């Protein structure tokens with residue numbers, strides 16, 4: 374894929390298929406906070422699109438998978454126009470649609486990797502899920518470990534080899550079962566820690582050197598941020614990344630792998646009474662775009 378000539382911001386303002394509910398309000402808050410203008414301020418051409426409502430689909434599961442199909446198509450469509458996709462999502466499961474959309478494009482050769490920022494493993498399957506929170510399975514879905522029939526309905530879906538192609542950064546808010554399942558799965562994790570300060574940037578850098586991923590989707594679940602930065606959603610936790618650490622990590626990524634997409638997910642503004650998160654998220658995204666321009670992966674129109 375040649376250098377992107379523009380960015381396409383694809384908004385998916387939904388929580389389990391419902392428009393503007395809980396984390397579904399996150400994309401709307403980031404847009405209200407001026408994300409698009411801040412990106413345009415870098416001299417990049419920006420297109421915008423919002424996924425349509427899916428109310429006629431069956432229940433939360435049917436609606437959620439229709440959004441993944443739509444996400445896949447929107448991502449492929451952007452890539453095919455040499456436009457870098459930024460997906461603003463309510464649910465982090467959107468990543469599964471993003472990954473499928475990248476695989477579906479003939480412009481991308483070979484398998485892509487994934488750099489995933491999150492306080493959580495998101496590696497549940499329906500058989501081990503105890504909380505009932507549907508949006509806690511996308512990493513298992515990426516690897517085709519559950520929901521196999523519905524995954525096949527997402528255009529381009531291809532299982533990811535997690536041990537080879539996946540790096541997780543910031544995981545800390547996990548049950549004993551979640552932790553042991555992640556360790557057993559054997560994918561790379563830069564663990565967060567509420568007691569001892571972690572050098573996320575250094576550890577992610579060495580993980581990326583070790584993995585040497587040719588190209589990757591970047592997934593930013595905003596609750597990877599430390600709770601002292603702000604309460605991102607009902608699962609926000611201590612021991613995470615400070616703003617400058619997230620900026621440092623995002624800025625390093627284009628030096629180690631070619632980013633193919635960026636997803637920003639899981640922000641529920643109703644938990645962020647002071648509105649601390651949108652400016653942090655927007656500065657982080659803009660720093661990432663600057664690094665992409667610097668690395669020659671996105672061209673400016675100036």
Ligand SMILES: NC(=[NH2+])NCCC[C@H](N)C(=O)O
Nearest residue numbers: 465493504506509594608639
């Ligand atoms: N990235 C997220 N916010 N994930 C949600 C985590 C949900 C939590 N592990 C649960 O099952 O209840």
